[in-house]
Amino acid sequence: DAKTTQPPSMDCAEGRAANLPCNHSTISGNEYVYWYRQIHSQGPQYIIHGLKNNETNEMASLIITEDRKSSTLILPHATLRDTAVYYCIVSKTGGSYIPTFGRGTSLIVHP
Amino acid sequence: GAGVSQTPSNKVTEKGKYVELRCDPISGHTALYWYRQSLGQGPEFLIYFQGTGAADDSGLPNDRFFAVRPEGSVSTLKIQRTERGDSAVYLCASSPRATGANVLTFGAGSRLTVL
Numbered sequence: 001d002a003k004t005t006q007p008p009s010m011d012c013a014e015g016r017a018a019n020l021p022c023n024h025s026t027i028s029g030n031e032y033v034y035w036y037r038q039i040h041s042q043g044p045q046y047i048i049h050g051l052k053n054n055e056t057n058e059m060a061s062l063i064i065t066e067d068r069k070s071s072t073l074i075l076p077h078a079t080l081r082d083t084a085v086y087y088c089i090v091s092k093t094g095g096s097y098i099p100t101f102g103r104g105t106s107l108i109v110h111p
Numbered sequence: 112g113a114g115v116s117q118t119p120s121n122k123v124t125e126k127g128k129y130v131e132l133r134c135d136p137i138s139g140h141t142a143l144y145w146y147r148q149s150l151g152q153g154p155e156f157l158i159y160f161q162g163t164g165a166a167d168d169s170g171l172p173n174d175r176f177f178a179v180r181p182e183g184s185v186s187t188l189k190i191q192r193t194e195r196g197d198s199a200v201y202l203c204a205s206s207p208r209a210t211g212a213n214v215l216t217f218g219a220g221s222r223l224t225v226l
Binding site for chain 1: 167214215218
């Protein structure tokens with residue numbers, strides 16, 4: 001699976017959009033981009049995933065560049081409850097699928 | 112239940128003791144994963160089950176670690192002769208299948224402390 005690079009930490013004001021970048025320059029054609037987050041003392045929680053097209057759900061939006069070498073997770077109106085570590089994972093489809101977590105980005109949302 | 116359940120939530124043991132950690136996945140999920148997480152690190156893969164069989168155990172650190180899933184549902188992670196370095200949060204996750212685009216649901220974890 002392709003390796004991902006994320007900034008170790010970011011901060012955002014409550015009510016503003018949080019834009020979390022992820023670089024995955026070695027991604028291959030059949031690999032999806034997944035995002036999970038982990039709030040303190042909880043297990044990771046799935047947020048969203050995508051292959052080529054931008055995706056949106058009730059939690060977030062995922063913007064994938066046309067060359068698929070990077071992506072951005074957008075939390076449109078961050079709240080204090082969005083403070084967490086956010087993990088970007090790239091993984092193949094088909095066969096066994098074992099997400100590999102890096103250190104992620106620690107997002108702090110401040111009042 | 113509605114989610115992945117892990118017991119115990121906290122376990123304190125002494126060096127050299129045997130420990131079992133249990134995972135109840137979401138009903139009907141065929142794939143089950145064990146990870147462990149040390150402070151400040153992301154979850155580290157240990158073992159993955161597809162049904163009853165261990166499809167990939169490449170993440171188990173040594174032969175003191177073993178996991179079973181005899182009926183394809185509940186799984187137990189077993190650690191023999193525990194060492195202080197085994198102290199971590201052990202996370203279990205399940206998913207409906209292990210092929211194609213797939214989403215894992217994690218439990219809250221079992222925090223193991225080896226004194």
